[in-house]
Amino acid sequence: MGWLCLLFLLFTTCQFNSTCSSSSNSSSSLSSGHLCHPHDSSALLQFKNSFSVDTSFDILTSFWRGEDCCTWFGVTCEKVTGHVIGLDLNFSLRGKIHSNSSLFFLRHLKRLDLSGNDFEGSPISSKFGGFVSMTHLDLSESNVTLDTLSLNRIVQNLTNLRELDLAEVDMSSVVPDFFKNLSSSLTTLRLSWCNLQGKFPESIFRLPNLRVLDLRGNENLTGSFPKSNWSSPLETLDLSYTRISVDWHHLTRNFKCLRDLYLRNCSFVGSYPLFLGNLTQIMWLDLSSNSFGGQIPWSFFLNLERLTQLYLDGNNYVGQFPEVESNSTGIASLYDFSKQLVGPIPRHLTILSLVGNQLNGTIPSWLGSLPSLEELYLESNQLSGNIIEFQSRSLILLYLSDNKLHGLIPRSIFELENLQYLDLSSNNLSGTVEFEKFSKLQSLSYLGLFSNHLSLSFNYLSNNSWPQLSTLALSSCNISEFPYFLRASPNLEMLNLSHNRIQADIPKWLLDFGKDSLKSLDLSHNSLTGNVGHLRWKNLQYLDLRNNSLQGELPIPSPSTVFFSISNNQLTGEIPPTICSLTRLEILDLSNNKLSGKIHQCIGNFSQSLSVLDLRNNKFHGMIPGTFSKGNILRNLDLNGNQLEGSLPQTLLTCRELEVLDLGNNKIHDTFPNWLESLPKLQVLILRSNKFYCEIGIPETKFPFLKLRIMDLSYNRFSGLLPTKYFEHLTAMINSQEHELKYMGEGYYQDSVAVAIKGNVIEMTKILTFFTAIDFSNNSFRGEIPNVIGKLKLLKGLNFSHNELTGTIPPSFGDMCNLEWLDLSSNRLFGDIPEELVNLTSLEKFNVSENRLVGPIPHGKQFDTFENDSYSGNVGLCGIPLAKICGPHQSPPSSFQQDGDLEHENGFDWKVVLMGYASGVVIGISVGYLVLSNRTPDWLVKVVGIK
Numbered sequence: 001m002g003w004l005c006l007l008f009l010l011f012t013t014c015q016f017n018s019t020c021s022s023s024s025n026s027s028s029s030l031s032s033g034h035l036c037h038p039h040d041s042s043a044l045l046q047f048k049n050s051f052s053v054d055t056s057f058d059i060l061t062s063f064w065r066g067e068d069c070c071t072w073f074g075v076t077c078e079k080v081t082g083h084v085i086g087l088d089l090n091f092s093l094r095g096k097i098h099s100n101s102s103l104f105f106l107r108h109l110k111r112l113d114l115s116g117n118d119f120e121g122s123p124i125s126s127k128f129g130g131f132v133s134m135t136h137l138d139l140s141e142s143n144v145t146l147d148t149l150s151l152n153r154i155v156q157n158l159t160n161l162r163e164l165d166l167a168e169v170d171m172s173s174v175v176p177d178f179f180k181n182l183s184s185s186l187t188t189l190r191l192s193w194c195n196l197q198g199k200f201p202e203s204i205f206r207l208p209n210l211r212v213l214d215l216r217g218n219e220n221l222t223g224s225f226p227k228s229n230w231s232s233p234l235e236t237l238d239l240s241y242t243r244i245s246v247d248w249h250h251l252t253r254n255f256k257c258l259r260d261l262y263l264r265n266c267s268f269v270g271s272y273p274l275f276l277g278n279l280t281q282i283m284w285l286d287l288s289s290n291s292f293g294g295q296i297p298w299s300f301f302l303n304l305e306r307l308t309q310l311y312l313d314g315n316n317y318v319g320q321f322p323e324v325e326s327n328s329t330g331i332a333s334l335y336d337f338s339k340q341l342v343g344p345i346p347r348h349l350t351i352l353s354l355v356g357n358q359l360n361g362t363i364p365s366w367l368g369s370l371p372s373l374e375e376l377y378l379e380s381n382q383l384s385g386n387i388i389e390f391q392s393r394s395l396i397l398l399y400l401s402d403n404k405l406h407g408l409i410p411r412s413i414f415e416l417e418n419l420q421y422l423d424l425s426s427n428n429l430s431g432t433v434e435f436e437k438f439s440k441l442q443s444l445s446y447l448g449l450f451s452n453h454l455s456l457s458f459n460y461l462s463n464n465s466w467p468q469l470s471t472l473a474l475s476s477c478n479i480s481e482f483p484y485f486l487r488a489s490p491n492l493e494m495l496n497l498s499h500n501r502i503q504a505d506i507p508k509w510l511l512d513f514g515k516d517s518l519k520s521l522d523l524s525h526n527s528l529t530g531n532v533g534h535l536r537w538k539n540l541q542y543l544d545l546r547n548n549s550l551q552g553e554l555p556i557p558s559p560s561t562v563f564f565s566i567s568n569n570q571l572t573g574e575i576p577p578t579i580c581s582l583t584r585l586e587i588l589d590l591s592n593n594k595l596s597g598k599i600h601q602c603i604g605n606f607s608q609s610l611s612v613l614d615l616r617n618n619k620f621h622g623m624i625p626g627t628f629s630k631g632n633i634l635r636n637l638d639l640n641g642n643q644l645e646g647s648l649p650q651t652l653l654t655c656r657e658l659e660v661l662d663l664g665n666n667k668i669h670d671t672f673p674n675w676l677e678s679l680p681k682l683q684v685l686i687l688r689s690n691k692f693y694c695e696i697g698i699p700e701t702k703f704p705f706l707k708l709r710i711m712d713l714s715y716n717r718f719s720g721l722l723p724t725k726y727f728e729h730l731t732a733m734i735n736s737q738e739h740e741l742k743y744m745g746e747g748y749y750q751d752s753v754a755v756a757i758k759g760n761v762i763e764m765t766k767i768l769t770f771f772t773a774i775d776f777s778n779n780s781f782r783g784e785i786p787n788v789i790g791k792l793k794l795l796k797g798l799n800f801s802h803n804e805l806t807g808t809i810p811p812s813f814g815d816m817c818n819l820e821w822l823d824l825s826s827n828r829l830f831g832d833i834p835e836e837l838v839n840l841t842s843l844e845k846f847n848v849s850e851n852r853l854v855g856p857i858p859h860g861k862q863f864d865t866f867e868n869d870s871y872s873g874n875v876g877l878c879g880i881p882l883a884k885i886c887g888p889h890q891s892p893p894s895s896f897q898q899d900g901d902l903e904h905e906n907g908f909d910w911k912v913v914l915m916g917y918a919s920g921v922v923i924g925i926s927v928g929y930l931v932l933s934n935r936t937p938d939w940l941v942k943v944v945g946i947k
């Protein structure tokens, strides 16, 4: 951007002046009458030619013409000798600076600014130490690295250095102590985001002339202020995101000149910063992200007479704002709730930012009348009441989202003609708003009104437009028509009209606006109808059209698209092959439509960034594409509910990142894919209801299905013995590292699968990471149930029903302490129901019907809740709840001693937290892991704090 502006300036200058000879200020004034030194001229040209030939190179070439290099852009010469003494090239040049670079021939340089170029990670050579006259060196943001040796040479030789800016230079190998040798004439030292590690020398704080010290973002930099008395002339100090110990006591005593103080996310030691000391000159103060709690110490801030910008974001401040009251002489001041004087109204304030605290009460009216206020950030607090009227016409940014504000949008907001950003989203605001009311806000660039109780309407006849608008976030605003004014919004980048009531075809004009600008469009959860047609947004990255009633062919967005969901519509026809032009796609969700035809081979490898491919519940037939290729990062492949046939392609093995593979409800005809066992991240394998056949066999690798948590092989034609060897190794079901309650999936895509839980197939729109289940039902497995099954301690559900299993129920079942449903019905099991099962205190559903079990039914705990149908079809069973009374020799097994400890192995007894579980009476489906769409239970969010 920088050089483009310059370019523009230069060209306009040229147009008005007959020659270009005095194009640059810096050279013209100093060089008059003197040609530059020929050595310097050729050194400069050589230096230029060491960079890649590209746009910035070409522009520089066009600037560096003519014999006298003193007239060249960015070059300054010494008047008498003609030596180059200044070089300013913030120019986006690309190329390395080697230690034999001709740059080092310019030995007289006093000022060198090469910031903002890309030197491709070049090391800063110790040759920079040759510039002994250097006063100003700026290599910031230029992709260079610095090591200790060079640093040492440079600081030792550059004794005249006044300003040193090395921001974003990689210094991970520098010993920071060597900065102590810097020249005492130094006035500015900028070392932000340099990856400095270790202890920063104290002596820097004592440099007699230092005015600016910026160490921001060196996360591992330690150090502290000098302990002895000293007095610093520092005016700007930034220690944000460092681990330098900030001693408030020393700070307030010794830095009398501080004007700008940035202490965001710092390590404070000693007393809590509450007093002012000598910091009377402060204008800009940032104490964000420091876990400060209690009331905001308003008196501390309000008494800073010159304070204009105050940031206290991301702390734990509570309580209310002070309010204005007048004293007997009529002077208005701020008083706290106990009527204590806090301080004067901060009339100079231009920025106030209190984001992400727990402030409550109402927004005080004095905030609305601060004459210079430009930016007010109060989002993510607990503020309630009505929004105040804002008289400050100076306001540019107003962020009040994510509070508990209610009532109407106040009238004065529609008069704030300088407003660029207005965010009132996620409150309880109500009322009908005609969009026309915003007509005076012609600078508006961001408008967020979503998630309130507002009803927005648009006037079709109006000619008002908002030419600066770039983001319009109007989700859940009771909108029933497309905002017509968008036709004239050439700069719109993000449009969100989701969760409204728009019941219409997508109009032609909507497809035509924002052709170059639009990046994100969300029209999901409306009632859109008709064919979408041809999409023309060239730079679109995010397109969400899910949950509508769209028909016709699948529309294909531009190749720039990263996210595309059009699930839950009525689309028909085949997937056009042009879909494979979306080479940047990460998420493709076409699930729940009526798409048909074959799945193109190209779908397997068209985008190397594809992470989710969801084609669930369509009508696709043919084979699964076999084109998955090495290096792909597919995480979720969901083809459930189609009519796919044939066998599984072995190329699935190239999907090393695969976590969810759902092929259920197709017609796949194959043996068990035990070769999938080596996929290191596979957590969910669903083959339910296909035509898989034959024995499962034994593992071929040492750690088969290491991460598998959900395995559904039900409704196939598997036969043979149960796979004992696999059960022994299902590590994720034996003990797990998952302690947190979280869902699988990422930011904008949540994995979902249909799983049979307690007998009902339920679509889980989010999969909890410690949900575990095995379903082998409705196959032809025979033989005995292996004892090792008891090792799967984390299992929540086990279904072996409708097979041909024989033998007895292993007593080790009693070890599966997390088990919530167990279905062994319709087999040929015989013997007793082991008493150990009484230990399964989480068990809610138990079915052993239609077997050959005998003897008394255990009682106690969960077993007192199961009813007849759990046991029917076993003529030999007796005791409660069956009518058949046990004979004298059949005394019912007594319940096992329970130690009363419900704490589960993973350290988190989710049932206790989620359900207030009382032993014995939990019936039905626990919603703990079933978060159905749009119905995230409030209590779940509250109790566990997930969003």
Ligand SMILES: *[C@@H]1O[C@H](CO)[C@@H](O)[C@H](O)[C@H]1NC(C)=O
Binding pocket: 118, 119, 120, 121, 143
């Ligand atoms: C720095 O240079 C390296 C090597 O050319 C390159 O890979 C990297 O992308 C560059 N970094 C930046 C921020 O330009």
Ligand SMILES: *[C@@H]1O[C@H](CO)[C@@H](O)[C@H](O)[C@H]1NC(C)=O
Binding pocket: 126, 127, 128, 129, 130, 131, 132, 153, 154, 157
């Ligand atoms: C430091 O300066 C001296 C001259 O004052 C020079 O001879 C020497 O080469 C310089 N060091 C480096 C590393 O350039």
Ligand SMILES: *[C@@H]1O[C@H](CO)[C@@H](O)[C@H](O)[C@H]1NC(C)=O
Binding pocket: 195, 218, 219, 220
């Ligand atoms: C800080 O140190 C930690 C642990 O040694 C390391 O993981 C991290 O990358 C370091 N941060 C920076 C910015 O170098």
Ligand SMILES: *[C@@H]1O[C@H](CO)[C@@H](O)[C@H](O)[C@H]1NC(C)=O
Binding pocket: 252, 253, 276, 277, 278
């Ligand atoms: C302010 O600075 C003076 C020294 O100039 C010192 O004596 C005094 O204690 C300081 N005040 C505070 C409150 O630290």
Ligand SMILES: CC(=O)N[C@H]1CO[C@H](CO)[C@@H](O)[C@@H]1O
Binding pocket: 013, 016, 017, 018
């Ligand atoms: C004759 C003429 O137009 N001179 C202009 C050359 O450019 C300088 C700098 O922009 C102007 O100040 C002069 O007026």
